[in-house]
Amino acid sequence: MCIFVPYMREKTIDYVLRATWMAVAKMYNEEAGTKGSTMATGFALLSIDPEEGTPSTALGPKMGMEATSLSRTLKNMEDKGLIRREKNPLDGRSVLIYLTDFGKEMRDFSKRVVLTFDEAVQEAISEEDLRTFKEVAHTIMELISTKKIYNQPETVTK
Template identity: 25%
Template sequence: MLMNNLSIIVRHSKVFCERRLQDYGVGFPEQVILMFLASNDGINQDAIAQHFLLDKGAIAKTLRKLEEKGLILRHQNPENKRENLISITPAGQGIMGEMGKALQAWNASFFEGLSEEDIWQYERITKTIADNVAKLTEKDSEQDQKKMGAVKNDKSK
């Protein structure tokens, strides 16, 4: 039931956010990337992909849309000419204000009827679960890499 409930919450969140920002033409994936960039300005595309556990192509597509809309800029990294650093433009910052308003409205409804203690417990528990699953996927990824290394070593013999 937990996964079903989480899935429902995420789907409703996506619909809510897209409706609230439809006048700006910014879809949910673009909103998520903008929120991440707001607190990680000047980060590269690979770091964004790693954070969201998405392939570089998906991130590149979303960044291209944001760039076409004038919401982000890509700057060549002076220390690594092959790498672009991503920054939010003033127009992107303006949308962040609208996203903040939408988030406040979402949270007011999301936590309706819950006490401050309930909210604190929810946040503590979901943070613990998020940390646990992150560790699990990292562990699985390391095991997969070890298996791939063993397979390569076997083939070279």
């Protein structure tokens, strides 16, 4: 039982989302830290196809990361021997990211961490409540992606 629940009920929806995600991120970073890694690295490992590799240009959108943060993460991963970069044989302008054997091992670790969290949540929360949670999260994402919260003014072109 979380001691913050009664306090959080009085807060805004964005506060609950942010506080919850920050707690999850902290938990993931602590667990990743036991292997000298980070949540961002674990997320990247899970986003790279372990057999076919993944174009570096596809990783940013897939992970929701800015190019600068992604570049730094990939550089650290390469320095740690988790990934290797190769020119894309189909498009010489792009690079494919492949997991090394160590990268695949760490990907498995990251996957276990995520699945352990998922299983713990599923054990603690009813199927109906989880379904409702996912529906609410989907609706929030839909409101944001369709710009139904803030109407974006049309840009003036000259």
